[in-house]
Amino acid sequence: MHREAQREVYEIMGPILFRTCKRYLKKEEEIEDVLAEVFFTLFTKLDQLREDYAFEAWARTITVNQCLLRLRRQVNFNIYIEESNVDSAHSTQPDSGIQEEDLLKLLDILPEGCRTVFNLYAIEGYGHKEISEQLGISEGTSKSQLNVARTKLQNLVNVHYYRQAK
Known part of the structure; x- marks a missing residue:
């Protein structure tokens, strides 16, 4: 070339x-x-x-x-996922959606294991079997990490975005 x-x-x-x-x-x-x-x-x-x-x-x-x-x-992707100090308060969502750039900033706050599984599953389109093979973890761990990532991300969106929009 x-x-x-x-x-x-x-x-x-x-x-x-x-x-x-x-x-x-x-x-x-x-x-x-x-x-x-x-x-x-x-x-x-x-x-x-x-x-x-x-x-x-x-x-x-x-x-x-x-x-x-x-x-x-x-990163040891098999370690227990620590709970962060993000409160799980629920709030009313504003009319406008969250911007991609803001969402990516919030992803950076997630623990590495959760963030990696979320990226592979939600953004790259890998299935849990592929993720488990790529990271050397069980499918159950992949599913658990994804669930924790989604929960933490929703909490972060509520805390950092929706409360500011009020």
């Missing part, structure tokens, strides 16, 4: 893949490291891509897998 073409791919895909990494990793240095690994893989394994139109999906899959590889070295 020519350098100019690589630069164009980087400029187009860099922000997209950065946002994908940001859903899984919090530290800027880790994101940059993973992105470097991702682009190295993309450029050296381009011959493995079967259909040109599938490049973005292929790049996202590689990105998610690299993020998970990093997280598996750092």
